[in-house]
Amino acid sequence: MKMKHLKHLLIASTVTALCACNNTKESPVSLQWEMVKNGAAPGFYESSFTITNTSTKPLESDWEIYYTQLSPRQVKVNEDSPVIIEMINAGYYKIAPSESWTPLAPGDSIKISYLNQGIFTQTLFTPKSPFFVTNNGTQISIPLSIAPFDRKEQWTVQGRIAPSYPDGEKVYADNQALETTYKIQTYDMLPSLKEVTPREGTSIISKDISLSVEDGFADEAKLLIQNLKEMGYNVTDKGQTVIALCHFPQNMQAKNDEHYRLDVKDNYITISGGTPHAIFNGTQTLVSLLKKQTIPAKFENIAINDYPDLLYRGMMLDIARNFTKKADLLKLINQLAAYKINVLHFHFSDDEAWRLEIPGLEELTAIGSRRGFTEDESQRLYPVYYGGWNPNDTTATANGYYTREDFIEVLQYAAKRHITVIPEIESPGHARAAIKAMEARFNRLKGEDMEKAREYLLSESADTSK
Structure with a gap:
């Protein structure tokens, strides 16, 4: 197997994508991601992607790869790199051939080293959900492996272990603090009895x-x-x-x-x-x-x-970023009741999704509750962390919403267990899903009734802010 090795540096820019056409074909490539080291350049850490051609044909330049990743913002590759890596939206990235790309033969691999803004401190922040897009818009999930974290420089910052990295010594010290000689009694429980x-x-x-x-x-x-x-x-x-x-x-x-x-x-x-x-x-x-x-x-x-000392004992559940099905939410409510938690803070809207049906504003859920490959977000939102490419995948936590009837059932179920549900509409910040949904509503209605089209529009055409 041949290997090409490339180094860093070129600031990425935003880019539009191809049209969506879902498919379940086998991916022509596989990916491996490796954390190289923190502090490779001021304010940046170095990592790499290895792209392997697993097909029987040369990998030409008519493709794109998309993935999601927490933490990095600005991305840099070197000026003569055969690929570009661009941030499309926060946490959503694209890899595509540059002008210097040469066809990759079947079985061959190419290693792309690049820089991510920030420091890498948690294995949670590795790339997720990569998919391959062909020149006709077909999307295919890509197998992804993460190289082992077996070198000191992978989790150190300026020669010291990153504060949040759970190395063995830190975990051992944390566990020692929990040691006790106390013997559990029959009536011990959470919350403890007065x-x-x-x-x-x-x-x-x-x-x-x-x-x-x-x-x-x-x-x-x-x-x-x-x-x-x-x-x-x-x-x-x-x-x-x-x-x-x-x-x-x-x-x-x-x-x-x-x-x-x-x-x-x-x-x-x-x-x-x-x-x-x-x-x-x-x-x-x-x-x-x-x-x-x-x-x-x-x-x-x-x-x-x-009796409780605190009359508000709550839990916040975020179903905007990762959807929780109604059956699982009812199970959660049972557990909250068992622990005498009496408030469910219901976070159903954020940048990443809008999850509650509002009659008369269908786009909030038709657009705002689905994520997948898209050129302009007119039919769905961009993928985010663990998002994937398929907006119709009901098994993915990227997609789904509660109907009005679902929400009424949840409210009644919680009330019987003396749990108050506080629904939260996040605004004006973290309202991107609603903004995009209302843009879609505007575009649907503008040709027949401009006043009605603008009624719930949350963005301004003259806004040039970034």
């Missing part, structure tokens, strides 16, 4: 359980029954163990709306609170305890007094 008071005696939680439910807690009882059945318990009128969901006694002063008590005494479990949310939290504690044991479970008699 107050646990042991009592004499033990309780056996039988396979057959009966429920006693006071008015106002029917929804919490339904979810508890569902959890019990999933763990293998039977809910019956003649259970040997009784679980009672009831209101606080009148003389009980609640710390806040989520304050509950859980009492286990002689096979009788009482969960009391002042609100349905409090009762729900108590049931989640009980379910957590039961999951630790086989049936029949055995508990020491005990009194638990628990």
Whole structure:
């Protein structure tokens, strides 16, 4: 196998691409990427692509390769390089033959060394999702391998290990800090319980359980029954163990709306609170305890007094960059409820996508929820990290959105588990998906109704900013 070796330096520029025509043919090339060293030039690190012709024909100059990569911004190759490497959009790059390209024979390889702006500190930042585009617009996924990180200069900056690089010594030191002689107790869990008071005696939680439910807690009882059945318990009128969901006694002063008590005494479990949310939290504690044991479970008699200090306990989920299917989101909501997290910050719009159907503004999802190979983003957005070339690939996290009905279902599902969903429309920054979608809407309507076409336009034709 012959090998050509080339060095760095020429500033890249933006470029347009060919028309899209999806295909599943075998790639005529393979790629290997290698991290060379940090500090190869002021403000730049060096890396390389090795292109191998895996076809039976010479690789002429009628092709382009696209890939995505986090971190690098400006890219440089040398002036006499047989290829150019250009940044099309943030994180999206193109390799194409230059005027000095000569055909690459079958089985031959060529190594292209180039510079990326910044420093390389994490293997996460290697290139992803390369694809090959022929002169007729056909796109084909390219096999990509990453050369081993087995040289010191690959992860050092000015002779020192990069601060975030997880070398063996750093991982060992971090793990040592977690060592403890503490012995896990029966009632230890996350989040930790405020107050646990042991009592004499033990309780056996039988396979057959009966429920006693006071008015106002029917929804919490339904979810508890569902959890019990999933763990293998039977809910019956003649259970040997009784679980009672009831209101606080009148003389009980609640710390806040989520304050509950859980009492286990002689096979009788009482969960009391002042609100349905409090009762729900108590049931989640009980379910957590039961999951630790086989049936029949055995508990020491005990009194638990628990409430949160922080009334906002949230998680942000970004489905704009990587789409999460509805079924998986519902599973996540169940886990949030188990950990008594009560806010889901729903980040469904960003530069990379718009994921929520808005009736009357169809382009938001028709354009803004799909990524793939495109010349002008009139039908889809450019690929981004792990994006790929196929806008119709429903298995890729690049593509997908929630219908109005989907979102209503998510809201209702979360509300039953006392989780508030806060949808976020990011603006004015990180709004590129919406901007491109509304440009497509403008182009669709401008010929029939200019006023309507401009109604939601988010860009200005006179804007020359970069």
